Amino acid sequence: MVAIIPHASFIAADLVQKTKGSQIPSKQGHKVNMRTHRVDLKDEAREIERVYPNFVQIVILLGTFYYGIERLQPWSTDATGTSYKKIFVNAFVVGLIMIGVISIKYWQHGSRTLPKFDTVYSFYLPFMISLLFDTPSTVTNTILILSVLNSYKWDVQLLVIFLQFSLVYFNFETGDRLGNIIGVIINSLLSSILKHIGQLKSLDNIDSNLFSILLTNILYFSEANSIHFRILKGIILALMTTIATSYILKKILYVKPFMLSILFAVGLPVFTKRFIHLVDGQDPLLWLVGYIVESTTRQKILFAWFSILLLSVPSVLIEKDSLSLNTSRKVWHFIIFLLIVPSFQIDSNFVKIALSGTIPVFLSVEYIRFQNLPPLGSVIELQLRRFADARDHSGPLIISYLYLLFGISIPLLVNNSPMGLIGLGIGDSLASIIGKRYGQIRWRGTQKTIEGTLAFTITSLIVCLILLHFDKAIVFSHLTALQLLCVCTLSGVLEGNSVLNDNILIPAFMMICEKLCTL
Structure with missing residues (x-):
């Protein structure tokens, strides 16, 4: 009996200890829980650090956006007769479409299909610049913003173009619809070309979309008639025509690089003279010389x-x-x-004319380097690579x-x-x-x-x-x-x-x- 009682007490004590252990963690379990807790805290801290810069950017962008709405009053109309209500309603619809398409892709394929945070700038920058500096074109440029979604598969691209056409139909009268549909097509082509050239490395999806909207406005939509704008538009058209001609000859006739250099050196001035329209049909070069000499x-x-x-x-x-x-x-x-x-x-006008001519010149320099056209291609490559950063090295373009x-x-x-x-x-x-x-x-x-x-x-x-x-x-x-x-x-x-x-x-x-x- 004496031998049995201590044994029973021991068993009872052991059961109590086990019961307590199931309710209160042991020392070892406490250490494990603490380590897990510290890991969770570190993960939360990393998540906060990752989100914090985006939060700051959103606050600044929304603040300036709201300030613009407050000052412009969405129910008012500007001097050209453009309705701000129409502009902001269209922007709201485009924003909902972007969120909807992104949400569908996320639901289908998970977080790997989510775009970068910088996608917000593909909406903010074209919209705000159009709203503040070229109000009548804001609705059109807001519709073009949807092209940033074209980085997805072809079915989404067709959906986006269909939505853009639908927005054109609902926002414009019959006489303006065709012109805006052509603008949508031009922008989509330019965006696709830029993505192809930059391989989504030198120029990512956001860069390609922003530059395609800029080019579409310069080449097609803008009605500015200042001399510096006509020079900029004319030389860019000449440059694009020369590059397209060279590309076709290279692919079809297998023209050698040296001949392409000659074609570029001859074709660019010829097309520039053709596309720059000055008063009384003056020769652009003679006009420029006279403008400086006077x-x-x-x-x-x-x-x-x-x-x-x-x-x-x-x-x-x-x-x-x-x-x-x-x-x-x-x-x-x-x-x-x-x-x-x-x-x-x-002399601000002279500086603007100089910049309008310098932009196509620098684009020409990059084309010569990119195609390695003799005799300057390799020299330009050597010098520019000395100042290239990580992004320049990541893709084909500097x-x-x-x-x-x-x-x-x-x-x-x-x-x-x-x-x-x-x-x-x-x-x-x-x-x-x-x-x-x-x-x-x-x-x-x-x-x-x-x-x-x-x-x-x-x-x-x-x-x-x-x-x-x-x-x-x-x-x-x-x-x-x-x-x-x-x-x-x-x-x-x-x-x-x-x-x-x-x-x-x-x-x-x-x-x-x-x-x-x-x-």
């Missing part, structure tokens, strides 16, 4: 440009090896700022210098604004240099630093205030110092939290904010 100011500007380039280009190339890649790239930003800002204050040119040119050509020059030539350059060398505090979820953002904001603001104070022309005369501070601060924070190419985003966003301040 003004000593323009001659001095040209002399200053050539002098700066002759001194700076060899110096940068010689010192390239002693500078970091980032610093050597930003030096070009400073040089372009020095070239254009003083000249624009003296696009950084083209983005830089587009970024500084578009605000000047569209709104007579040097915001692109200030944002890229000063703000972005110093933000990158200071952020990399002295930055310690990073924006959550990014590699960019708050010190870099402060450098962007402060230096951009200082240059804006200098122009506001000393410039005798109209640059920034319509803005207050407080408004300039808001523009520079918002742009700096957006730059610090975004991954979209700065040369596209920053000039466009600063131009939009500048315009919003004047509504």
Whole structure:
């Protein structure tokens, strides 16, 4: 009996211990739970860091979008008779379609089909720029935005084109429908060509869509009649025609590269003369020579440009090896700022004409490099690769210098604004240099630093205030110092939290904010 009782007590105690163990974790189980909890917390922290930059961008974009709605009043009508209600209703429908198509693909194939966050810019930038600077074209450009969904399979592409045609039908009268349908087709073709050339690496889906909308407006929709726009449109048409002719000859007749070089050198001037329409049918080259000769100011500007380039280009190339890649790239930003800002204050029309001619020239340089046309193709390849970044190396195109040119040119050509020059030539350059060398505090979820953002904001603001104070022309005369501070601060924070190419985003966003301040 005595032997049995202790044994029974032991069993009872063991049962109690097991029962308690099922309710209260043991020491070992507690450690496991703590490790699991720490892993969960780390996962949550990583998720917050991943989402945080997107949250900041959404707040800024929605804030500026809402401000535009408040100032424009959706129920009002602008001076050209365009209904803002129609514009915003169409934008709402397009936004719902984009969300719907993305949701269907997600439901069918999971998260791997979700587009990048930067897809929001494929809606925001074309819509806001059209709304603020070319209001009558806003409905059309909003419909074109749907082409960004064409990165999916052919059935989705057909669906998107059908939806675009349907929106054209409901938004336009009979006489305007055919023209807008042709515009949709042109934009789809241009977007597909850009995706094919860039292999969705040099130019991703968002870049291809943004540039296709820009080209469609330049080549087809825009009714601007200024001399610089006619030059830009004519040379781009000439360039595209020359490239298309060369492509056909290369594929069908197997023309050698040397003959393609000759064709390009001869064809581009011939087609340029054909597509640029000046008053009284003047020859474009003779007109340009006369335009420069008649003004000593323009001659001095040209002399200053050539002098700066002759001194700076060899110096940068010689010192390239002693500078970091980032610093050597930003030096070009400073040089372009020095070239254009003083000249624009003296003769803005001449600068805009020069930029309109420079854009196709740079596109021609990239075509020669891309096709390796003798004798310059290999030389251009060697020099440009020295300043190429990771994205330039990821695909067949070197696009950084083209983005830089587009970024500084578009605000000047569209709104007579040097915001692109200030944002890229000063703000972005110093933000990158200071952020990399002295930055310690990073924006959550990014590699960019708050010190870099402060450098962007402060230096951009200082240059804006200098122009506001000393410039005798109209640059920034319509803005207050407080408004300039808001523009520079918002742009700096957006730059610090975004991954979209700065040369596209920053000039466009600063131009939009500048315009919003004047509504």
